[in-house]
Amino acid sequence: MEPKTNTDSGHAVSRRDFVKGTAAVVGSLMASQFPLTASAYYGVDDTIKVGLIGCGGRGTGAALQALSTTQNVQLVAMADAFRDRLDESYDNLTNPEFEDWSGQTVENSQERIDVPEEHKFVGFDAYKEVIPLVDVVILTTPPGFRPIHFEAAIAADKQVFMEKPVATDAPGIRKILEVAEIAKQKKLNVVVGLQRHYQTVYREWIQRIHDGAIGEIVLGRVYWNSEGVWVRDRASLEEKAGRKLTEMEYQMRNWYYFNWLCGDHIVEQHIHNLDVANWVKQANVAEPGTEVHPVRAQGQGGRQVRKGIDHGEIYDHHFVEYEYADGSRVLSQCRHIEGCMNRVSEGFHGTKGTAPKPGELYDASGHSIFKYRDKDDPNPYQVEHDELFAAIAAGEYKYANAQRGAFATMTAILGRMATYSGKVVEWEEAFHSNLSLAPERYAWDADPPVMPDEHGYYPAPMPGVTQVI
Ligand SMILES: NC(=O)c1ccc[n+]([C@@H]2O[C@H](COP(=O)([O-])OP(=O)(O)OC[C@H]3O[C@@H](n4cnc5c(N)ncnc54)[C@H](O)[C@@H]3O)[C@@H](O)[C@H]2O)c1
Secondary structure, eight states: OOOOEEOTTSOEEOHHHHHHOHIIIIISTHHHHSOOOGGGGSSSOOOEEEEEESOSHHHHHHHHHHHTSSSOEEEEEEEESSHHHHHHHHHHHTOTTOOOTTSOOOTTHHHHBOOOGGGEEESTTHHHHHGGGOSEEEEOSOGGGHHHHHHHHHHTTOEEEEOSOOOSSHHHHHHHHHHHHHHHHHTOOEEESOGGGGOHHHHHHHHHHHTTTTOSEEEEEEEEEESOOOOOOHHHHHHHHTSOOOHHHHHHHTGGGOTTTSOOHHHHTTHHHHHHHHHHHGGGOSSTTOOOOOSEEEEEEEOSSOOSTTSTTOOSEEEEEEEOTTSOEEEEEEEEOTTSOOEEEEEEEESSEEEOSTTEEEETTSOEEEEOOOTTOOOHHHHHHHHHHHHHHTTOOOOBOHHHHHHHHHHHHHHHHHHHHOSOEEHHHHHTOOOOOOOSOOSTTSOOSSOOOTTSOOOOOOTTTOOOO
């Protein structure tokens, strides 16, 4: 029998009741009758059960961060499209020596992980099995699945941590926004892994920009120029499997290179910098909490080095000029090519000064007015989980990040539409586009929406020809 504690009103409500379904406790009429306070939920069975959906590199890291919070968090269920990915993640999480790519480890992880064989689920429907077993879901599959998984999690009254991007096309964005509204009504916490919002240097820097330190923002410059990411090539995958893969299996493994799964690298990685641009531009908005986004974009891009049969359909560079409603511009560049200038950063220019990179502000004469010293900055990946689980444990509703995640993702999709088409693309037409990238059927024998030609190559977008709306 689960211990109970009392609310202010004297009615017994367990913290598990809150975690299991805030909607049932807070979102209903009861909320006004029996207001909850943080202190209402200590001293009870405080286990917060977590389910991981998408057990790859980031999912394993996010689970590790959830388990590293000070709350009593337990990983109890896991889902992945592929059994070997799930096993690898489980083995890593239960290995005391394991560090994720950010160098983080978790203490006592073995005690905090209780995922019996019958709680390990595989395949396209695996998420459906995990969700009922847990209080919090971690959604870390490729972004093409995020709208489906988010909708299922919120329908089941679960609290959510989900990675960016939150979709790969406009119908997916609209689904996320629709579900975000339901999550708000149900008072379910939703944190999106745009971790700069949980990073002290960005918080301190952008707060000062919002407070007017450099005046109105007239220009932004945002970059994700790097050497690129992994390729999971068909030959090696088939050699490992000892058989030919179906086209669906291959694309699911090598997902980065297919837009229905990834959205192109402008969406998958550069979203972070475009999100910062929208965040900074909120300085010019009178109404707090309003999501700011560009009103149109034009740009160019292409494939200089991504020419092989395992490079799918995505570009390796994009340059986009975004225009905001006040006429200001944000210039965005992202590149995945080795041997070039690498830069992942943001800079802004205002009517009274400049913010050339995160943590620095200068007045119009070039004198430093702010320099952030970040020696002891906590890991933002950890902070986003610390804050989320602290809120959940306290019975608080504090995080509604889905809308921000949707606008940041849509900003990146708008850029992709501009570079693929070579045309000026209006936010309104892009946002309302019914062009869905999703396959008709999710099954290992189903055809994905883009198929290779007889030589194994995929059609790449061609400016002036490709239709994007
Ligand atoms: N915030 C950040 O800095 C950051 C860093 C890395 C990755 N990410 C994001 O995390 C997500 C995952 O990236 P990753 O690097 O971990 O990729 P990954 O390939 O390592 O992991 C993805 C996992 O999801 C599984 N999967 C695919 N479809 C699934 C489905 N329908 N159901 C269940 N499992 C499914 C895959 O088999 C794989 O194991 C992406 O959205 C990525 O953009 C964010």
